[in-house]
Amino acid sequence: MNLIFDLFIAICLIAVSVRIILVREHFQTIVLFITFGLFLALAWTRLQSPDIAIAEAAVGAGLTGVLLMDSLGAIKTSRKPARNRIPLKLVFLTIALIIALSYSAVHIPYDFSGLSQAAHDAMPASGLEYPVTAVLLDFRGYDTWLELGVLLAAVTGVLALRRRTNLTGSLLPAPAEPVGRWIIKILLPFMVLIGGYLLWLGAYAPGGAFQAGVVLAGAGVMLWQAGHPSIAVLPGIWWRILLCSGFSAFLILAVLSLFYADQMLTHPQSKAWILGIEYAATISIAICLVSLIQASPGSKPDSTIPN
Amino acid sequence: MNIFEILSIIFCLCGGIFFLGGTVGLIRFPDTYSRLHALTKADNLGLGFTVLGLTLVSSSVPEILKLVLIWTLALISSSSACYFIGNHMFQIKKTVSRQNESNF
Numbered sequence: 001m002n003l004i005f006d007l008f009i010a011i012c013l014i015a016v017s018v019r020i021i022l023v024r025e026h027f028q029t030i031v032l033f034i035t036f037g038l039f040l041a042l043a044w045t046r047l048q049s050p051d052i053a054i055a056e057a058a059v060g061a062g063l064t065g066v067l068l069m070d071s072l073g074a075i076k077t078s079r080k081p082a083r084n085r086i087p088l089k090l091v092f093l094t095i096a097l098i099i100a101l102s103y104s105a106v107h108i109p110y111d112f113s114g115l116s117q118a119a120h121d122a123m124p125a126s127g128l129e130y131p132v133t134a135v136l137l138d139f140r141g142y143d144t145w146l147e148l149g150v151l152l153a154a155v156t157g158v159l160a161l162r163r164r165t166n167l168t169g170s171l172l173p174a175p176a177e178p179v180g181r182w183i184i185k186i187l188l189p190f191m192v193l194i195g196g197y198l199l200w201l202g203a204y205a206p207g208g209a210f211q212a213g214v215v216l217a218g219a220g221v222m223l224w225q226a227g228h229p230s231i232a233v234l235p236g237i238w239w240r241i242l243l244c245s246g247f248s249a250f251l252i253l254a255v256l257s258l259f260y261a262d263q264m265l266t267h268p269q270s271k272a273w274i275l276g277i278e279y280a281a282t283i284s285i286a287i288c289l290v291s292l293i294q295a296s297p298g299s300k301p302d303s304t305i306p307n
Numbered sequence: 308m309n310i311f312e313i314l315s316i317i318f319c320l321c322g323g324i325f326f327l328g329g330t331v332g333l334i335r336f337p338d339t340y341s342r343l344h345a346l347t348k349a350d351n352l353g354l355g356f357t358v359l360g361l362t363l364v365s366s367s368v369p370e371i372l373k374l375v376l377i378w379t380l381a382l383i384s385s386s387s388a389c390y391f392i393g394n395h396m397f398q399i400k401k402t403v404s405r406q407n408e409s410n411f
Contacts, residue, residue, distance in 0.1 A: 177394060179391070
């Protein structure tokens with residue numbers, strides 16, 4: 001039964017990705033892209049990686065969908081996009097890649113457990129109960145640090161391209177109808193609650209900074225879409241501080257650890273540090289993602305000239 | 308197999324039938340409003356029956372509360388999304404008919 005379900009997901013993933021390439025209308029492509037994200041989330045669930053599944057469903061299907069829709073509204077293409085041909089070179093390249101990947105996948109030893117045993121052995125040192133969070137924030141903190149840096153760089157790039165130094169003035173017109181206000185009133189407390197829950201859950205179950213940050217970002221985007229001021233009400237200086245708080249938390253830890261340890265990013269009080277970094281990372285991820293969407297081409301640039 | 312499990316299977320199958328009906332309606336119905344009707348029916352009743360079926364075999368109270376919470380949130384979002392799409396269609400039709408009037 002499980003095999004049938006797995007095969008179904010695999011076939012759907014391939015079918016949807018083929019459709020994404022072949023479909024000519026942009027709107028359909030975006031909808032298919034969101035569908036692809038949902039199937040991918042299902043596939044991650046079947047691979048027993050709920051952390052990645054939550055992140056994929058929220059980012060791949062949710063926020064990316066909003067970004068793409070927003071961009072589609074901005075570019076206003078002609079009704080009939082050109083017939084796109086897939087270049088033959090690309091087809092050969094893809095087939096070669098598929099063969100190489102299948103070849104290497106076949107040759108993975110059957111009892112290959114990777115570094116999971118090493119991670120389990122080191123769990124007591126981290127003070128956490130959930131190995132994924134321990135790996136992300138303690139054992140491989142360097143990776144997470146640079147990931148936050150990539151996110152920050154992306155936001156900086158978008159802001160630079162859009163010539164924005166702040167996000168004030170990017171308020172959408174508030175909808176006249178009551179349903180939009182009603183749903184915000186009901187869903188917003190829930191989203192904040194679920195964000196906090198996911199953040200706290202990260203210590204001993206699937207969840208953590210990234211998932212919590214994405215849920216909070218969803219709340220921020222919803223506020224903005226309904227015409228409420230979301231992060232635009234933050235004073236510019238606070239907005240900037242929160243934007244890079246996750247990255248700077250890691251930076252501070254790295255610098256401090258140089259004083260009392262011989263290696264960077266090692267810390268004696270693991271749990272307190274991890275909690276602090278996780279809070280900072282959550283806020284920073286949420287603010288970064290909302291800023292990305294608010295500064296995207298779909299939103300009107302503010303009329304005032306940035307100074 | 309006790310009575311709860313049998314009831315659970317029956318309710319889950321009911322939910323599946325509503326989902327199937329909603330999907331067929333989404334594909335076959337002629338206009339946006341009736342398609343929305345089919346879609347929200349699937350969301351409300353299909354998910355409702357599935358949740359009802361699952362609560363009968365769930366082991367703890369928090370699990371039941373979480374299932375009911377999922378259904379409630381789905382109800383809220385699907386009814387609001389239905390309103391938004393319907394309202395959008397209504398506004399488009401109003402503009403189109405006004406343009407037609409001004410043409411003649």
